[in-house]
Amino acid sequence: MRRSAGGALQSMPDLPELNPVVHGRLRLALLSLLSGVEEAEFTWLRAKTEATDGNLGAQLLKLEEAGYLTVKKKFVLRKPQTLYRITETGRQALTEYVQALKQLLGPAIDA
Numbered sequence: 282m283r284r285s286a287g288g289a290l291q292s293m294p295d296l297p298e299l300n301p302v303v304h305g306r307l308r309l310a311l312l313s314l315l316s317g318v319e320e321a322e323f324t325w326l327r328a329k330t331e332a333t334d335g336n337l338g339a340q341l342l343k344l345e346e347a348g349y350l351t352v353k354k355k356f357v358l359r360k361p362q363t364l365y366r367i368t369e370t371g372r373q374a375l376t377e378y379v380q381a382l383k384q385l386l387g388p389a390i391d392a
Contacts, residue, residue, distance in 0.1 A: 297381035302347045303374050307332055307340045312375045315350060315367040323363040341365060349374055 303309055310330050315321055327337050344350045349371030353364045
C-alpha cells in the first residue's frame with residue numbers, strides 16, 4: 282500500500298518480473314552489444330566490456346544455454362576465432378526486459 286498525493290491509501294501495482302538471465306550486468310551488456318551488430322568476435326566483446334576471459338566465457342555460455350545467442354567457431358590464418366550472434370529469442374528477451382524495467386521505474390525515467 283502507498284499513499285497518493287491526496288493522502289488516500291492505494292494498492293501497489295503488480296511489479297514486473299525481471300528475467301534473471303538477462304538481469305546480470307555483464308549479460309545485459311553482452312545482449313545490448315550484440316543487438317546492435319550482425320555478429321561479434323569474442324575479442325571485441327572482451328574489449329567492449331573489459332571483462333576477463335573466464336568471466337566473459339562463463340556469461341556467454343549462460344546466454345547460449347538460454348538460447349539467446351549462437352556461437353560459431355572457426356580458424357582464420359590458423360588462429361581460432363569465435364563469433365557470437367544474438368538470436369530472435371535473445372532479442373525478444375532483451376526487449377521484454379527493457380519493457381519490464383520501464384514499467385518498474387515508471388515516471389522516474391521521465392524526469
